Amino acid sequence: MxxxxxxxxxxxxxxxxxPALASSPKIYVLEVQGTVTKGTGEYVIRGIxxxxxxxxxxxxxxxxxxGGLLDATLEIIKSVENSSIPVITYVYPKGAIAxxxxxxxxxxxxxxxxxxxxxxxxxxxxxxxxxGTSAVEKKVVNFYASYMRGLxxxxxxNGEVAERFVTEALSLxxxxxxxxxIIEFVVENPEKLFETIDGKVVKVxxxxxxxxxxGATLIxxxxxxxxxxxxxxxxxxxSFILLIVGLYSLIFGLAxxxxxxxxxxxxxxxxxxxxxxxLFEVQIFAxxxxxxxxxxxIAELLTPTFGVLTIAGAICMILGALLLPMExxxxxxxxxxxxxxxxxxxxxxxFFFLFGISAVLRGRxxxxxxxxxxxxxxxGVAITRIEGKGQVKVRGEIWNAVSEEIIEEGEEIIVIDxxxxxxxxxxxxxxxxxx
Numbered sequence: 552m553x554x555x556x557x558x559x560x561x562x563x564x565x566x567x568x569x570p571a572l573a574s575s576p577k578i579y580v581l582e583v584q585g586t587v588t589k590g591t592g593e594y595v596i597r598g599i600x601x602x603x604x605x606x607x608x609x610x611x612x613x614x615x616x617x618g619g620l621l622d623a624t625l626e627i628i629k630s631v632e633n634s635s636i637p638v639i640t641y642v643y644p645k646g647a648i649a650x651x652x653x654x655x656x657x658x659x660x661x662x663x664x665x666x667x668x669x670x671x672x673x674x675x676x677x678x679x680x681x682x683g684t685s686a687v688e689k690k691v692v693n694f695y696a697s698y699m700r701g702l703x704x705x706x707x708x709n710g711e712v713a714e715r716f717v718t719e720a721l722s723l724x725x726x727x728x729x730x731x732x733i734i735e736f737v738v739e740n741p742e743k744l745f746e747t748i749d750g751k752v753v754k755v756x757x758x759x760x761x762x763x764x765x766g767a768t769l770i771x772x773x774x775x776x777x778x779x780x781x782x783x784x785x786x787x788x789x790s791f792i793l794l795i796v797g798l799y800s801l802i803f804g805l806a807x808x809x810x811x812x813x814x815x816x817x818x819x820x821x822x823x824x825x826x827x828x829x830l831f832e833v834q835i836f837a838x839x840x841x842x843x844x845x846x847x848x849i850a851e852l853l854t855p856t857f858g859v860l861t862i863a864g865a866i867c868m869i870l871g872a873l874l875l876p877m878e879x880x881x882x883x884x885x886x887x888x889x890x891x892x893x894x895x896x897x898x899x900x901x902f903f904f905l906f907g908i909s910a911v912l913r914g915r916x917x918x919x920x921x922x923x924x925x926x927x928x929x930x931g932v933a934i935t936r937i938e939g940k941g942q943v944k945v946r947g948e949i950w951n952a953v954s955e956e957i958i959e960e961g962e963e964i965i966v967i968d969x970x971x972x973x974x975x976x977x978x979x980x981x982x983x984x985x986x
Contacts, residue, residue, distance in 0.1 A: 575766060575767065575768050576608040576609070576763045576764055576765070576766070576767035576768065577605070577606075577607045577608055577767065577768050577770060578607060578608060578609045578610070578611055578745070578764060578767040578768070578769055578770065579598055579599075579601065579602035579607050579609075579610045579611070579770050579772055580610075580611045580613065580741075580769050580770065580771045580772065581594070581595055581598040581599075581610065581611070581612045581613070581772050582612075582613045582615075582771075583595065583612060583613065583614050583615070583616055583627075583653070583656065584613075584615045584616065585615075585616060585617075586616065586617065586618065586619045586620075586786065586881070586882075586885065587616055587618065587619025587620055587623050587624055587627070587652045587653070587656075587880075588619060588620055588623055588781070588782045588785040588786060588830075589620060589622070589623050589781045589782070589784075589785035589830040589831070590774070590778045590779060590780070590781035590782025590783070590784075590785055591619065591623055591627075591778075591782060592620075592622070592623030592624075592626040592627055593777070593778050593781055594772070594774050594775075594778045594782075595612065595627045595630060596626060596627065596630045597772070597775075597778070598610070598772040599630045599631065599634050599638070600630075601772065602634075602636060602770075603634060603635050603636055606636075607636055607770070608636065608637075608762075608763050608764065608767065609636060609637045609638070609639055609762060609763075609764055609767075610634065610636060610637070610638045610639065611639045611641060611741065611744075611769075612631075612638060612639070612640045612641065612656065612660065613641055613643050613741075614640060614641065614642045614643070614647065614649040614653050614656060614657060615642070615643070615644070615647035615648065615649070615653075616648070616649060616650070616652065616653040616656075617648060617650050617651065617653070617882035617884065617885070618650055618651030618652040618653060618674075618880045618881055618882040618885070619651075619652045619653075619878075619880060619881065620652070620785065620830075620831050620832075620878055620880070620881070621652070621832065621878055621879060621880055622831070622832070623652075623785070624652040624655055624656060624880060627656055627659075628655060628656060628659040628702070631656075631659040631660065632659065634755070635755065635756065636755065636760070637661040637662065637753050637755055637760055637762060638659070638660050638661050638662075639660055639661065639662045639663075639664065639744070639748070640656060640657045640658075640659065640660030640662070640663050640664070641660075641663075641664045641665070641666070641741065641744060642657060642664070642665040642666060642669040642670075642671060642725070643665075643666040643669070643740070643741065644666055644669075644740075645666050645667060645668040645669065646668055646669065647666065647669045648669065648670050648671065649665075649669070649670075649671045650670075650671065650672060650673045650674070650722070650882060651673060651674045651880040651881070651882055652674075652880040653671070654671050654672055654673075654674045654699070654716050655674065655698075655699060655702065655880075657671055657734075658699060658702040658703050658706070658708070658713060658733075659702055660706070661706065661753045661754070661755060662735055662736070662748055662751065662753060662762070663706070663708070663733070663734040663735055663736075664734055664735060664736040664737065664738060664744055664748075665725035665728060665729075665734055665736075665737055666725065666737070666738065666739060666740070667725055667726075667737060667739060668724075668725065669724075669725050670722055670723065670724050670725070671716075671722070671723055671728055671733070672716045672720070672721050672722035672723050673716070673720045673721070673722045674695070674699065674716040674717050674720070674880070675692065675716075675717055675718070675719075675720040676691055676692060676695055676717070676879030676880060677879060677881075677883065677886070678877070678879065687879055691879070692717060692718060693718075695717050695879075696714045696717035696718045697714075699713050699714055699716055699717050700713055700714040703733070708732055708733055708734075709731050709732040709733055712731045712732070712733055713733060725737045735748075736748065741769075744764075745764035745765055745766075745767055746764075746765050748762050748764055749762060749763065749764045749765035750762065750763075781830070784823065784826065784827040784830060785827065785830035785831055787831055787833075787875065787876040787878070787881075787889065788888070788889055788892055789827060790824055790827035790828050790830075790831075790875075791872060791875065791889075791892070791893070791896070792892075792896070793820050793821075793823050793824035793827060794820075794821070794824040794828070794841065795841075795896055795900065796817075796820055797816075797817045797818075797819075797820030797821035797823075797824050798817070798821070798845055799817070799900075800813045800814070800816045800817030800820060801813070801814060801817030801818065801821065802817075802845075802849070803817075804816075804817055831876060831877075831878055832876070832877040832878055833875050833876060833877060834874050834875060834877055836874065837870075837871045837872070837873075837874035837875040838871065838875070839871070840867045840868070840870050840871030840874070841867070841868055841871035841872065841875070843864075843867045843871075844863075844864040844865065844866075844867035844868035844871060844897075844900075845864070845868075845900075846864075847860045847861070847863045847864030847867060848860070848861065848864040848900065848901065851864065861901055864900075864901070865897050865898075865900075865901055868893075868896075868897045868900060869893055869894065869897050872889075872892075872893035872896070872897070873890065873893060876889070926945060926946070926966050926969055926974065927966055927967070927968060927969065928965070928966065929945055929946060929965070929966050930945075930963055930964065930965055930966075930979060931943045931944055931945035931946070931950075931963070931964050931965075931966065931976075932944050932961065932962070932963055932964065933952075933958045933959065933960055933961060933962050933963075933964055934949065934960065935960055936957075936958070936959055936960050937952060937953075937954050937957065937958040937976075938957050939953065939954070940952070940953050940954075941954070941958070943964055943974065943976060945966060945974070950972070950973070950974045951972060951973045951974070952964070952973065952974045952975070952976045953973060953974070953975055953976070954975075954976050954977065954978075955977070956977065956978060956981060958976070958978050962978060962979070963978075963979040964976045964977065964978060964979055965977055965978075965979050
């Protein structure tokens with residue numbers, strides 16, 4: 552009885568604490584950092600599905616992105632729109648941005664918030680051309696402006712200002728976004744955000760939901776290996792590198808057959824490149840330009856034109872690379888680095904084919920030396936005094952040798968010719984009297 556009394560306070564605490572723990576709100580946390588890729592889209596969609604399946608109270612999407620792929624962005628927005636639980640979009644930490652595609656994702660949230668010192672906007676769709684980056688056709692700009700306005704107005708935000716993110720590449724700081732009714736809150740960190748929005752009523756689909764976020768248990772969703780690989784492969788820069796290196800390896804392997812290693816590596820890289828190219832929008836014409844560029848380089852090796860075909864190949868490769876991605880919401884900085892990458896790879900390709908592959912082909916065209924012919928021109932040393940005849944050591948082997956001049960033991964010699972098992976030699980630096 553005494554032991555029961557001793558543990559009675561503990562039982563009471565457990566009785567009070569366990570129900571409180573069980574009723575603690577659950578919030579799933581997803582982090583979108585860097586370029587929005589196919590891997591990012593799969594990650595966010597999976598996280599939202601898990602949160603809905605496990606009856607979470609809310610989902611928090613933390614944004615710090617300069618933009619990304621169109622299809623992935625639209626898939627994320629569609630998943631947010633179809634969520635049966637509230638989705639909170641939040642630009643965080645201080646210094647983070649949600650530009651271009653990131654702004655669209657921010658506007659899709661049932662609650663949109665930003666940390667102080669963050670910014671959003673600059674969502675004008677752009678295209679790349681030989682002259683650089685520029686806005687796409689007006690009808691495309693108008694379409695995405697209408698889409699942005701619709702997202703904002705659906706959540707009760709300022710659709711007119713949101714539209715200017717697309718039409719004017721408008722950018723806003725966190726305080727400006729709050730002032731213009733683009734977001735609902737500016738708070739320092741997720742913990743304060745949860746305290747601030749607790750009890751707020753939001754519309755999710757056709758029903759109203761009261762947010763219960765104070766003191767919530769946070770469940771961070773990590774990317775799985777499949778999403779990490781997709782994130783890597785759906786980067787257009789990686790696709791371009793895989794394509795070019797795969798072609799290098801395949802051509803090098805075919806030019807010098809025997810090991811099958813370069814051909815195998817090239818085939819694997821090309822398969823990865825083709826899969827990768829299917830993860831974002833590309834111009835087929837651009838791929839043809841790249842392949843024609845490679846063909847021009849090969850043609851230069853086989854039928855030298857003093858650089859004419861090399862220049863043509865370089866032009867085709869550069870144009871092909873520049874026109875390859877058709878993604879309107881990748882950031883301008885990404886396109887700048889992609890142009891630099893394209894120029895670097897093109898220069899490397901020209902050098903590779905002019906000096907690397909050509910050396911291999913020249914080596915294959917040389918007449919193979921067999922038997923004793925390979926000894927001609929080699930140096931050795933006399934191991935006996937040679938006055939007419941003697942012995943020498945060449946390439947670690949001892950040979951009988953004949954000479955038209957007297958050669959002392961230990962002197963260096965050069966092989967002039969071979970007859971059977973006997974070498975014709977001369978003193979190194981001496982006159983060839985066999986001619």
